[in-house]
Amino acid sequence: MGAFPLPNASESPLNRRDVPDYLPARMVNEFAYCERLFFYEWVEGLFAESADTIEGKVQHARVDEKSTVLPEAADLAESIHARSVTLASERLRVIAKMDLVEAEGGVVTPVDYKHGRPREGPNSLELWPSDRAQLAVQGIVLRENGYRCEEGIVYYRKTGQRVRVQFDGLLIAETEELIRQAWATAERGEIPPPLVDSPKCPGCSLVGICLPDETLRAEMGETASFEQLALFDSPRRKPVKREVRALVTPRSELKPLYLNTQGFRVGKSGTAGAG
Ligand code: SF4
Structure with missing residues (x-):
């Protein structure tokens, strides 16, 4: 295997001050989802909980409670289920915490638990690209630790479905490129x-x-x-104007509330909300 071009800590604009030595598989998932999200979370250490992230943490905590050891590749028994297994790749400087590793006939299969639902492809259920990348990192670290690993599974809790993906050469190459880009993005120190x-x-x-x-x-x-038109151009199309979506609920406190209809009334119940 060739050497992986890793950032040089002393030359980094960030001095790698807060960036750990190993890139977690979960962060490769974030990078595949959105490079800016990855940068916020891994480089700047910003994190905000949402209903989905809390739900995911609770589910992973349950898995971690049942942590078991995965035997060395050479000592692998016929059938084993090892939970909450952490392995790293020195070559790629990535680390993966796997919810479950199933071993059967000397072949291991990582199983990742996700609280959502799979993507519906044209003919069958598919993994979301970011989930696929995270799972492929798990396959890579298992292989680099001497295990035979041909495929991985994501178990989507919302629908109770297991979706498999083969770790073929293309997926592994794409994932290694993604890891390289994630390191490079962190190293540049500029938020995407x-x-x-x-x-x-x-x-x-x-x-x-x-x-x-x-x-x-x-x-x-x-x-x-707005679209720029030439001087004698007639506007055949409407000017392009992109709306700013209201993705975040604006703060409503301290705003006046006008009741302009007779019979309306305002009350408050409990300590937190107005009723
Ligand atoms: S809100 Fe920002 S960080 Fe989140 S997905 Fe969109 S661009 Fe990325």
Whole structure:
């Protein structure tokens, strides 16, 4: 295996101050989802809980309680289920904590638990690209620790479905490239721009910090949101104007509330909310 071009700690603009030595598989998932999200979480150490992240943590905590040891590749018995297994690849400087590793006939299969649902492909259920990348990192670290590993499984709790993926050469090469890009992004020390009009943003736990549409609008300036026409051009199309989506609920406290209809009334019950 060739040497992996890893960043040099002393030359980094960040001095790798807070970046750990190993890139977690979970962060490769974040990078595949959104490079800016990865940067916030791994380089800047910013994290915000959402209902999804809390649900995921509770489920993983249950898995961790049943932690068991995965025997060395040479000592692998016929059938083993090892839970909460952590292995690393020195070559790629990645580390993966696996929810479950199933061993059968000398072949191991990582099983990753996700609280959501699989993606519906044209003919069958599929993994989300970011889940596939995380699972492939698990396959890579297992192989690099001497295990035979041909495929991985994601178990989606919401639908109770197991979706498999083969660790073929293309997926492994794509994943190694993703790892290289993630290291390079952290090393550059410049936060990547927000995604443009992406359906990923409304479900992102950091949307309130990132403010993707507002950031893009501020960078473009007001005039850039309109199409520039030549002097004698007739406007055949409507000018392009991108709306700033209201992805975050605005703060409503301290705003006046006007009751302008006779019979309306305002009350408050309990200590937290108005009723
Ligand atoms: S809000 Fe969108 S652009 Fe910003 S970090 Fe999340 S996914 Fe990325």
